[in-house]
Amino acid sequence: MNGKTDKDIPTDGAAPVFGTWRRAYLVVVVVFVVELAFFTFVSRFFS
Amino acid sequence: MSGIDYAVLFGTILAIALFGWWKTRADRDLNHYLRGDSSIRWGTIGLSVMATQASAVTFLSTPGQAYENGMGFLQNYFGLPFALIVVCVVFIPIYHRLKVVTAYEYLGQRFDQKTRLLGAFLFLLQRGLAAGITIYAPAIILSSLLGWNLRLTIILAGLFVVLYTATGGTTAVSHTQKWQMAVILAGMGVAFGMILHRLPPDFSFLQAVAVAGKMGKLQAVDFSFDFQKRYTFWSGLLGGFFLALSYFGTDQSQVQRYLAGGSLAGSRFGLLFNAVLKLPMQFFILLTGVMVFVFFQFEKPPLFFNAPAYARATQTAQAPKLAALQTRFDAVFAEKQTAVRGLTSTLKTDSAPAIAAATNAVLRPQKELEAIRGEVKQTLKRADPKIETNDADYVFISFVLNYLPHGIIGLLIAVILCAAMSSSASELNALGSTTVVDFYRPLLHPTASEAHQLLVSKLLTAAWGGVAISFALFANLVENLIQAINILGSIFYGSILGIFLVAFFLKFVRGTAVFIAGVISQALVLVLFYSTEIGYLWYNVIGCSVVLALAALLEKTFFRNAASA
Numbered sequence: 001m002n003g004k005t006d007k008d009i010p011t012d013g014a015a016p017v018f019g020t021w022r023r024a025y026l027v028v029v030v031v032f033v034v035e036l037a038f039f040t041f042v043s044r045f046f047s
Numbered sequence: 048m049s050g051i052d053y054a055v056l057f058g059t060i061l062a063i064a065l066f067g068w069w070k071t072r073a074d075r076d077l078n079h080y081l082r083g084d085s086s087i088r089w090g091t092i093g094l095s096v097m098a099t100q101a102s103a104v105t106f107l108s109t110p111g112q113a114y115e116n117g118m119g120f121l122q123n124y125f126g127l128p129f130a131l132i133v134v135c136v137v138f139i140p141i142y143h144r145l146k147v148v149t150a151y152e153y154l155g156q157r158f159d160q161k162t163r164l165l166g167a168f169l170f171l172l173q174r175g176l177a178a179g180i181t182i183y184a185p186a187i188i189l190s191s192l193l194g195w196n197l198r199l200t201i202i203l204a205g206l207f208v209v210l211y212t213a214t215g216g217t218t219a220v221s222h223t224q225k226w227q228m229a230v231i232l233a234g235m236g237v238a239f240g241m242i243l244h245r246l247p248p249d250f251s252f253l254q255a256v257a258v259a260g261k262m263g264k265l266q267a268v269d270f271s272f273d274f275q276k277r278y279t280f281w282s283g284l285l286g287g288f289f290l291a292l293s294y295f296g297t298d299q300s301q302v303q304r305y306l307a308g309g310s311l312a313g314s315r316f317g318l319l320f321n322a323v324l325k326l327p328m329q330f331f332i333l334l335t336g337v338m339v340f341v342f343f344q345f346e347k348p349p350l351f352f353n354a355p356a357y358a359r360a361t362q363t364a365q366a367p368k369l370a371a372l373q374t375r376f377d378a379v380f381a382e383k384q385t386a387v388r389g390l391t392s393t394l395k396t397d398s399a400p401a402i403a404a405a406t407n408a409v410l411r412p413q414k415e416l417e418a419i420r421g422e423v424k425q426t427l428k429r430a431d432p433k434i435e436t437n438d439a440d441y442v443f444i445s446f447v448l449n450y451l452p453h454g455i456i457g458l459l460i461a462v463i464l465c466a467a468m469s470s471s472a473s474e475l476n477a478l479g480s481t482t483v484v485d486f487y488r489p490l491l492h493p494t495a496s497e498a499h500q501l502l503v504s505k506l507l508t509a510a511w512g513g514v515a516i517s518f519a520l521f522a523n524l525v526e527n528l529i530q531a532i533n534i535l536g537s538i539f540y541g542s543i544l545g546i547f548l549v550a551f552f553l554k555f556v557r558g559t560a561v562f563i564a565g566v567i568s569q570a571l572v573l574v575l576f577y578s579t580e581i582g583y584l585w586y587n588v589i590g591c592s593v594v595l596a597l598a599a600l601l602e603k604t605f606f607r608n609a610a611s612a
Contacts, residue, residue, distance in 0.1 A: 016312055024315070025132045028322045032128045035326050039121065039267040046260025 048193060048448075052457030059230055059461040060468065064207045067223035071215030077497040080216030080504055081148045081480050083307025087218065091225045092317025095304045095473075097325070098224035100294075101231065103185035103467035104440075104532065106332070111352075111439030113336025114343075118267040119278040124329050126288030128322040131295060135315045137551055138296045143311045148484045149477075150302045150547070157550045159558035160489065165565050166546055167485035170299055171478060173539040175511065178474040179518025180532050182208075185467045186519065188440055189460065191355050192448060201519045204464060208471045209512035213479070213505050220472045221307045227465040234462035235332065241451050242338040247345055250391065255341045257394050258387065261406045262344075262413060264337045267330070282584075289587045293544035294536070299477035339446050344387045346450070347380050350423050352441035360430035368426050376419050383412035475515065479508030537583045538576055541590020542568040548591065549598045556602045564597035 018024040048056075074080065112120050147153050151170065155163030182205050190197040211219045243252055259265050269279045276282075295301050295318065305314040350373055351357040361369055386408040393405035424436035447459045483504045488495065495503070542565050549561045572590045575581055581589075 015315075021135070021315065024319060025135070028128050028132060028319055031323050032125075032326070035330075036125075036268070039326075039330065042260075043118075043266050043268045046256055046265045047263070 048456060048460070049453040051454045052460070055454055055457030056461045056464070059458070060207060060464050063223050063226050063230070063465065064211050064468075066226065067211030067215050067219040070222050071211075071219040074215065074218060075498075075501065077501045077504070079218050080501055081484065082303075082309065083217040083221055085309055087221050087308035087313070089308075089310075089313040089316035089320065091221050092305055092308055092313055093320030093324075094228040095221045095224040095307070096295075096301060096317055096321050097328070098228040098231070098466070098469035099300055099304055099473040100321075100325075100470075101228075101328075101466055102181055102470035102532075103463045104181075106231070106235070106463055106466050107185060107188055107440050107444060109329070109332045110336030110339055111442035113264065113333040114340045114442045115439050117264040118330070118333045118337065119269060121267045121326070121329055121333055122269065122278045122280055122283030123287050124291075124326055125280060125283035126285060127291040127325055129284075130288050130291035131318045131322040133292055134296045135318055138547075139305070139311060139314050139318075141551070142302065142306060143314070148303075148306075149299050149481050150297050151299070151481065151485050154546065154550060155485075155489075158561055162546065162558045162562045162565070163485060165562055166297075166543055167481050169539050169543050169565075169569065170297075170481060173535055174298070174300060174474050174478055175514060176518065177532055177535050178471060178478065178511065178515035180535075181467060181470050181474060182515055183519035184532075185463050188444060189463065191353065192441070192444060193460075198520055202516060204467060205471070205512060205516035205519065208468045208475060209509055209516075212472045212475045213509040213512065216504065216508070217303055217307050217476055217480075220476045221304065223472065224304075224469045227469040230458075230465045231462050231469075234458050235335065237455060238447065238451070238459055238462075239331070239335050239338065241455060242335065242342055242446075245342055245346075245450055246338075250345075254391055254394065255338060258344065258390060258409075259337045259341050261390060261394075261402075262340075262409060264340055267333075286584050286587070289544070289591065290537075290540065290584070293540040293587060293591070297540075297543045297547050299481050300473040303477050303480060304473060336443065339443060342446070342450075345384065347377070349445065350376055350420065351427065352438040352445045353435070354441075354445065356427065356431075356434055356438075360427045360434070363430040365426050365430040369423065369430075372419055372423050372426065376416065376423075379412050379415045379419065383409060383416065386412060471515065475508050475511050478511040479504055482507045482511070534576075534583045537586040538572055539569070539590075541572060541587040541592075542594055544587070545591040545594025545598075548595060553595070553599055553602075556598045557606065560601040560606050561594070561598040563601060564594045567597060568593040 015021040015024045018027065071079075074084075076084070109120065141153060142150065145153055145156055147156075149167065151163050151167040154166045182201055186197060186200040186204060189195060190200045211223060243255070246255055256265070269276065270281075271279055272281060273279065295305075305317050308314070349357070350369075357369075360366075386405070390402075390405040390409050393401050396402070427434050428436055444463070447456055451459065483500060487503055487507070488500065492499070492503075545568060546561055546565045549556050549564070568590050571593060572586050575586065575589065576583075
């Protein structure tokens with residue numbers, strides 16, 4: 001066995017670092033928007 | 048390649064393979080072999096997921112793609128972050144709660160045995176073929192350019208992977224992939240730095256970016272609704288979403304990566320790591336290709352990047368035609384070189400009309416050069432009808448071999464082989480595990496001891512390695528390798544994803560309805576593949592939609608009485 005039990009597994013409400021998983025997913029979406037803005041800037045500014 | 052290149056190359060791949068074997072040499076635990084151990088943290092999972100997706104083809108083809116067509120290919124990955132969020136929210140909690148080893152075990156628990164076997168069978172069919180191509184793709188390019196024996200390259204690359212994958216299982220694969228990814232990232236960083244170093248001394252990085260932009264190579268995002276265009280923001284967001292959802296949610300070669308370690312938080316962070324870093328990584332690889340393009344504005348590129356194929360053509364009756372094309376190419380290139388210098392100077396003036404005129408002065412010879420290259424490809428085809436005229440895969444590796452110093456060449460060949468080995472290892476690991484967990488254990492030997500299952504797992508992983516190597520040895524029947532991998536995935540992914548989405552979201556549908564829908568959907572996709580010219584990415588959408596609609600329809604009509612009985 002790998003030593004993990006159900007007690008070790010965080011529930012949907014508790015994400016390390018971010019507090020909640022919902023906040024972690026929101027950070028991913030925000031990062032995507034920032035990345036998209038950067039790629040769009042590169043496409044338009046240097047064309 | 049010099050002695051120092053071979054030392055770096057073999058030193059790197061041997062050290063990683065031996066590390067994988069040594070790390071797991073005393074491990075006798077079946078669960079560790081199939082699922083990994085608790086020492087595997089989210090960082091290792093994240094790099095392992097990334098290494099599985101990034102095959103050798105990624106590093107051979109992607110810079111060439113940018114060299115030819117610019118950075119639009121980046122949009123293919125726009126749906127990936129959202130697909131990974133869905134996998135984190137929907138797929139991972141269920142896999143963890145049920146403590147499954149393979150994704151298809153879940154289908155058995157949600158539906159029935161036959162649906163589980165259908166999902167596992169489709170995976171084995173698709174991945175079994177893809178594993179051969181994963182080994183063959185870099186071997187054919189490296190053996191062609193370096194003069195290595197193709198069969199020996201395939202067998203050696205394959206045996207290295209089989210060595211640590213069969214002996215160490217999931218734990219060995221995850222730990223070796225961490226180091227393989229480190230080599231890949233370091234190697235690509237060094238390559239990027241070397242390209243900038245090889246640009247003219249009076250030419251800055253920003254000037255290089257500006258010239259690439261004016262020549263249309265930095266168009267990374269296209270918001271138009273033009274369905275004729277291969278890469279747009281919308282096709283990337285929607286098509287890329289379905290492709291990534293299917294790949295990360297249901298393909299055991301990925302599922303096994305993020306279930307390693309056994310912690311739900313580790314699985315999720317590993318995937319979110321990829322959701323955040325995949326786009327910048329692809330952007331960087333494409334930018335490397337764009338910088339190679341800028342480099343070849345000052346250094347004359349070859350007429351055709353697959354040099355051995357071109358040399359063979361010059362031995363045929365087409366030699367005079369090729370010589371004439373080379374003369375024209377040289378003259379137009381000299382004209383363009385002057386125009387590029389003019390554009391570089393003009394960009395410093397900030398005068399819009401002057402910059403527009405200088406840009407046109409560059410684009411005109413550039414189009415002429417592209418037309419000459421088109422004629423070259425037609426001539427090569429006349430010289431040898433079997434020749435592959437798409438030389439984009441050879442652009443980056445030709446640059447590495449001809450313009451980078453010894454030592455770095457060895458490191459970058461190691462990058463390509465590490466990428467090939469990391470993808471193959473995940474595939475063999477998943478193929479072996481699925482065969483044992485979904486077929487051998489339930490159908491042939493339900494009462495087998497752990498030691499027996501562990502032995503069978505190792506033997507089957509090695510056997511799949513043998514299948515992949517054998518397929519790679521005969522894979523020269525396949526015309527275009529990258530396309531072959533994408534087509535293979537698209538033919539099977541739609542139906543498999545449809546079955547999983549029915550399992551998650553259509554709770555009223557039961558096993559027989561989804562099984563029949565899955566079989567019909569797969570048959571339909573195969574008929575479409577053989578009888579129509581539909582773009583292969585659409586097979587994902589068609590296969591998935593047919594399973595969802597048909598399973599619901601069958602459950603509500605033919606099997607309604609069975610439900611109430």
